[in-house]
Structure formats: C-alpha cells, structure tokens
Amino acid sequence: MLPVSNDTLLRVVRRRARPRAEPLCVIGIDDWAFRRNHRYGTIICDLERRRIVKLLPDREIATVAAWLAAHPGIHVVSRDRGGGYGEAAARALPDAIQVADRWHLMENASSSFLEAVSKSMKPIHAALGATVVDPKLLTCAERLQYEGYLRREETNAIVAELAANGVSIKEIVRRTGRSRKLVRLIVRGQRTDMFRARQGSLDPHLPFLDAQWEAGCRNGAELWRRLRALGFAGSTRVVSEWATRRRRSERMTAAQLHRPPWLGRSPV
Template structure:
C-alpha cells in the first residue's frame, strides 16, 4: 500500500511537470539558505543598509555632507554615494569604463556582432578610452551567461528526482536542491497537498488507524492522487483489513529480493539447480 501511494505521488509529479518547468526558474533565494560566503556578503549588505539609513536620515534633516562625514566618521565619497542612491544593491558590482556603452554593446550583441575586437574598434571611434581587454572580458562573461542559461533550462530535474527530493528531509538537500524544491512548492501548491496526503496515508498505515481511511479517501479524491483514492475506495474493505491486520507479506518480498540478488551475482549462471544449491541447500 505504501509503495502504491509513493507511485501515485510520482504520477502526480509527472502530471505537474509543465507547471514545474514554468516556475522552477522564478526563484527568490531565502537568506537562510545561503552558503557561508554568501551569508558574509548578505551580512555586509545589511550593515550597509544600516549605514545608508543613518546617512539618509541626516541628509533629509538638512545636515550638509561635511557635517554628516564628521558625525558618522565615513568617507566623504561614501556619504555622497549614499545620498545619490548608489549603494542600494545587495552585491556591489565592480565599476567599469563600459558602463556608458553597455546599451550599445547589448544591442550589437543581440544583433549578432560577437567579435570583441571589432566591437572595441567601433567603441574607439566613438571615444572609448579603455583597452581591448575590457571588451574581451565583457564578451566572455556574456558567452558564459548564455551557456549557463541554456544548461539550466536543459537540467530541469526529472519527475522521479523531484518526487524523491520532496519526500526526504531538508537537511539532506544541497542548497541548489533546496532552492529548487522551494520554488516548486511555492509555484505548484497542489503538489504540496498531494505530498501531505501521501504522508498522511503512510502515517495511517504505520499507526494502524483504519478509522481515518474514509476521511482520507474523501480528501484525496479532489487532489492530484485521485486515482489512488478511487482504487482504495473500490477495495476499501481489503485496505481496511490490511491496515489493522498483523499479517504482512514482508517476509515474502524479502526472500524474493534475496533470490534476485543471488541470481544477479552469478552473471547468467543462475539455473534452477545452482539456485537451489545456493539458497535451499545452504540452509540445510
């Protein structure tokens, strides 16, 4: 029964794959899920935000920049950047001489001009004073970004992988897996509901609380695992007996697994006489 419930959840994931593909890219990273290095950057951002708020409060009260520098102890250029609104980003980008030319470069790149040296020569004609290396680095970053975007779209986890990641503990997931599952849970709430219904079914079997079966069927009938609920309803008496019964086919399934393991270990030599000698004869 528990295996059938797990298969039903896998089928629910497969039904939701189109919706999952639409939502898995639109992800907002939770600061609690950042790596150690990213946490340091985020903590620095929070400290900058506190500094920005203090400087802006003084500026809005009419305090001149020179007085703000004396009161806060920050550099004059830092105070000026805060007043101009230049320190509001989480990850501060490195200032580049290409800033003024980026719209033109983006337009040329989208039009198919991918030769960095040619782009640099055209920029020189318009007054750009930087070296060709600056444009080469910009072009390299653009190519890497495009390859990364293409590979991320092609690496959407399979339905089986998503079902596994959604049913194991969060402590066993990597940061990327955690972010992906968080995006799926926020974008496909019906899948989260199906997971909870399957988990309740497993708990009902483990605790042998057969009196919850009827209410569980009604709840599951309107979810993504309605097919499982319909099957349980057709054999409700048998499922009820399986939940409360002390008998189990676990011993049979265990012996079948052992038999398959021994047969595969013999690389095609597992005829009936050899299997009998290894399994039955070994127990005598």
C-alpha cells in the first residue's frame, strides 16, 4: 500500500466527484469522519454509476436538505436507519422513496442477534448442563482464565443484587469502585460472561492422540515425538499436560466428571 496523506486522498475523491452531465436518480447517503470522534461530514454516492458525487462539510439536516433540494430528479435515497438523513430527505424530496441500505440492515440485525444471545447465555448454559467446571481438568492458563471468569461473575452478582434492591447506578459505582459504564452494562443485562477454553495447538491432532492413547501409548514424551514426526511444532509440555488431564479424567467417576461450559469442544 502506497503512503498517502489525508489531503491527497480528499483531492482525489473530490476530483473524481466532479459534476457530471447525467442526472441523479438513485443515491446513497451516509456520514464519514474527517477525524473520528471529532468531526464528521456527509458522503453522497450515485448508486447507479457507483461514483462519489459530493462530500458535504457536516451532517446537519439543513446542509443535507439544501443539497437534496437542488437535485429534484432523485427518486430513491438509500440511507442508514438514523433519523437525521431521513428527515432531510423527507423535507427536500417528499416524493422520493427512502430505503435502508444493506450494510446497515445487516449490522443492525447482527447487533440485535448478538445482544439477544448474550442476554440468554445463562439459560443456554443451564439447558446444556454446562454450568460446572472441574478445575482439575484445566491447564494452568485455563485455570487462570477460569479464576478471572469467577471474579467477573461475582462482580455481576453483587451489582445485580444492589440494583434489584433499588440502589442507584451512581451509588453502586461508589460502593463497588467499578466504572459507571461497567455498572450500567450489568444493570441492563448486557454483560454476560462465559468461560471459554482457548483454542489449543493440539486441537488438530486430538484424533491422532486419542488413537495412540487407545493403542497403549500413555507417555507424554513419546506422544510428543510421534506428533513431531507429523509436523507438530508445539513443546513437549503441551502434550504432557494433555496426557496428565487424560489420565485424571479416566480416574474420575461419571458423577465427578462435569462438562466445562464452552461450546464446540469436549474436555480431554
């Protein structure tokens, strides 16, 4: 990628956005950042010819409406689902059809889906029977991760209890020492943690390890040497920890062996 300054990039965009003879009929309109979180403008594109038409200096309703009013031939306006551009289009082009663009539809649908899933993770875990973790089956790294998960769950429970008792968010922040943003997320039910085991370098080799184990090879160093011959780049410690967890799991009874709450991977 060639290095290019912001001013050069804007000059190129404006040069390509020079006035054209063809009338505008279908446009897309959205905001863009001169400087993120500080200054925003409006970009207008000709969707039929896939060209940038205009860069407006801001995203004020009056500015956008004035530009749209100067182009009465526009029949369709594709925009985000915010109210500002919709109001400007309705004011300047009352007969134009307004549609939501596909990117914002997918983004909004994805956000709504993820929010609904995050609020339902606890019932999902309970339905799967995956609410109990046996720390003896975890690696050192996973045990540290699990301890952090328990601390976060404890914080969630404390904040939720205070909120249920009618304590204000400001007072909860003062009592717990947590940030206002975090407390607000917990109160709204938007912070639901789940313990997720990390993807390990051994995962692609688990079928081979299982087969070797069943064939009678139970030594971690020997298993590592056989894996290394197949291209495994990990250390012997990783394989030895796997062998240790496997031996522990075989010694445990069915009542003691609980499924850890992560999805898409079985404990070994």
